[in-house]
Amino acid sequence: MSTSEPPSYAANIPSDPVTKTTSTVHVELTPDTLSTDAATRFVRSPSAGATVLFIGTTRDSFNDLPVSSLSYTSYTPLAISTLYAIATCMLEKHSLAKIAIVHKLGECPIGEESIVIAVSAPHRQAAWRAGEEALEETKKRAEIWKLERFEGGEGVWRANRDGAAGVKVDEGEEG
């Protein structure tokens, strides 16, 4: 049973952050540790009375099974384009001042940040709503995949849409 990624897996992890940024939108996929400060600073605006920061961190279990490690891969050019589309949609729909969506790629130690979303708006209601919707849309649509490895070695590609156990890594024909 193979429990590590195929050797080619690392090729999908950029060595430097990939970003798309305007004066009001920042989306980023990065192999580096996420900075909640940087995301919060980006959305700071004199027109905003409210900033909402969401920090997603990696859990140490799935359905009570202990998870030993996690890593994320992505179809980076498409995922950046999807994140940008989500961000600009949120900006307009909720009349935000600014929005930042940053996601981790590669190994993500348990308990560390895997996603940071910061939004700023004139008032708190829009900021709360936009922060939640941005996260749900990202989880639903962004072309990013999580590989969970359980203690004992088994690896599973998670799928957000159904909460199912996902596809075991050893189910490949040569796995």
Next chain:
Amino acid sequence: MASGQVPSGCFSILYFAAASTFTSKASEFLPAPLDARSLFTTLEERYPGITAKVLSSCAVTVNLEYVDMDANADDGGDVSCVIKEGDEVAIIPPVSSG
């Protein structure tokens, strides 16, 4: 992305997550042109069992645009999609960010 120069007469195909695990590859080159409707059949011939285990829950992009793999001539869907030489095709399993 992973492919660099695509050999003449070929398109590149990228495999992510479960698709990468099943094929034991991140990418490869396949002969072009290929009718998009024949893509899953072609992959099934190369990787027996991949349709049921992986592809049935996957989406497909061609040059970063999603194509409708369920479309067929009967319902007037996206029947004219031909994968051409140099195209970048990707198999997109259900996503799991966050």
